[in-house]
Amino acid sequence: MDRNVRTEVTEANKARASDMAKSMKVCVSGILSLKRVQALQFIREEEVASLVAKLRRLVNDDRGARVNLSDLFLTLASTTLSRSVLGLKSADESIRVMGQLAQQASNLLGEVTAVGDYIPALSWVDHLRGLTRETKRVSRAVHEFLDRVIDEHIEKQNDGDDDDRKYFVDILLELQAKKDVIGGHELSRKEIRAVLLTLFIAGIESSATTLECTMKEIVKNPRIMRKLQEEIRGVVGNKSNIHQSDLNQMEYLKCVIKETLRLHSAKLLARQASEDVDVGGFRIPAKGVGLINMWAIHRDPDTWDRPLEYLPERFVDASYDYTGQDQKYFPFGLGRRICPGVQFAMFSIEYALANVLCWFDWELPDGMSARDFDMSAVPLHLVPVQPSHGSL
Ligand code: HEM
Numbered sequence: 445m446d447r448n449v450r451t452e453v454t455e456a457n458k459a460r461a462s463d464m465a466k467s468m469k470v471c472v473s474g475i476l477s478l479k480r481v482q483a484l485q486f487i488r489e490e491e492v493a494s495l496v497a498k499l500r501r502l503v504n505d506d507r508g509a510r511v512n513l514s515d516l517f518l519t520l521a522s523t524t525l526s527r528s529v530l531g532l533k534s535a536d537e538s539i540r541v542m543g544q545l546a547q548q549a550s551n552l553l554g555e556v557t558a559v560g561d562y563i564p565a566l567s568w569v570d571h572l573r574g575l576t577r578e579t580k581r582v583s584r585a586v587h588e589f590l591d592r593v594i595d596e597h598i599e600k601q602n603d604g605d606d607d608d609r610k611y612f613v614d615i616l617l618e619l620q621a622k623k624d625v626i627g628g629h630e631l632s633r634k635e636i637r638a639v640l641l642t643l644f645i646a647g648i649e650s651s652a653t654t655l656e657c658t659m660k661e662i663v664k665n666p667r668i669m670r671k672l673q674e675e676i677r678g679v680v681g682n683k684s685n686i687h688q689s690d691l692n693q694m695e696y697l698k699c700v701i702k703e704t705l706r707l708h709s710a711k712l713l714a715r716q717a718s719e720d721v722d723v724g725g726f727r728i729p730a731k732g733v734g735l736i737n738m739w740a741i742h743r744d745p746d747t748w749d750r751p752l753e754y755l756p757e758r759f760v761d762a763s764y765d766y767t768g769q770d771q772k773y774f775p776f777g778l779g780r781r782i783c784p785g786v787q788f789a790m791f792s793i794e795y796a797l798a799n800v801l802c803w804f805d806w807e808l809p810d811g812m813s814a815r816d817f818d819m820s821a822v823p824l825h826l827v828p829v830q831p832s833h834g835s836l
């Protein structure tokens with residue numbers, strides 16, 4: 445495969461290995477700080493409200509119709525992130541374009557069979573497969589798109605636009621304008637693009653998958669679904685909206701999400717040794733890559749009772765959290781490379797699930813029983829139903 449082309453497209457990916465790893469800290473301390481994430485709650489509220497309104501229309505107009513929840517969750521995650529990161533407008537066609545580009549870039553980065561990456565002499569194989577052309581096309585489209593949005597934000601700032609809402613791109617541009625030194629150098633346009641693209645690639649699918657897997661697990665386990673809905677509806681009471689602060693009282697919801705992330709988070713984490721190291725008696729030479737098998741650790745029978753069963757109760761009164769301090773449970777990774785989007789992800793996921801489960805009951809289509817439901821079925825189709833207590 446043409447290495448120059450690959451470099452262009454995998455800008456975000458490559459950046460991880462160099463100075464960008466330091467620049468990523470910007471995300472942690474600045475862009476994705478608790479304060480910033482809370483300030484963008486209005487976006488999560490508007491997007492979830494629009495999803496709930498769509499489902500209400502469907503329940504009223506076409507009772508018993510099923511919905512493709514996988515699609516709805518992907519759109520929710522993509523729209524929420526596009527608005528938070530780039531300040532795009534809800535109804536804007538560009539949200540759909542950015543969502544698609546992020547998906548395509550993500551697929552290409554995950555393309556493990558790019559032969560030329562392993563055996564450069566065989567790069568022609570990738571050409572034949574059309575991978576190079578596709579990579580080049582997506583790369584150009586992503587760059588052009590992000591450049592256009594970045595330029596619009598610079599113009600807005602120069603015009604003294606009175607929109608005091610700051611999106612992630614504005615914060616990066618402010619850092620660049622202040623000539624703040626990040627990771628030993630000033631933030632370049634290329635790095636800004638890379639950070640923005642990384643947020644999309646890292647944030648959309650992971651959040652949508654967590655929502656989808658939670659719904660699958662609880663539709664398969666009606667006892668858990670009932671218990672969860674009782675908790676959520678008990679907290680919300682007669683109110684017509686769920687406030688973010690209500691989530692603090694939804695302890696079982698937090699356990700349910702933790703259990704989903706135990707069973708359905710990334711399988712492997714990669715780490716490159718900066719120098720020769722000894723790990724448990726194995727020597728890893730400098731630049732050697734070690735893989736942490738999170739999948740196995742999260743299912744280790746020495747740690748987890750009935751490890752293959754979905755049992756949110758195991759997290760009640762347990763001290764497991766998302767800080768990566770416990771080597772038995774770390775769905776957001778650990779150490780210096782830990783996911784900087786934890787708070788953004790948790791606010792979004794908790795808020796979306798609380799709403800979807802408060803305002804609707806959920807049934808399997810075609811009278812299917814929970815026992816017959818196949819967890820591997822994609823996409824996830826479910827039927828939203830007006831709850832018997834009439835919350836609609
Ligand atoms: C449930 C949702 C999510 C899960 C389970 C998740 C999990 C992870 C994991 C396991 C890593 C690798 C950590 C390591 O190597 O130690 C990671 C990295 C990352 N995540 Fe998340 N994440 C989620 C949502 C998000 C969101 C919403 C954002 C952005 C708003 C985000 C941004 C990032 C970034 C920027 C990185 C670093 C990428 C890199 O350095 O290569 N994540 N995430």
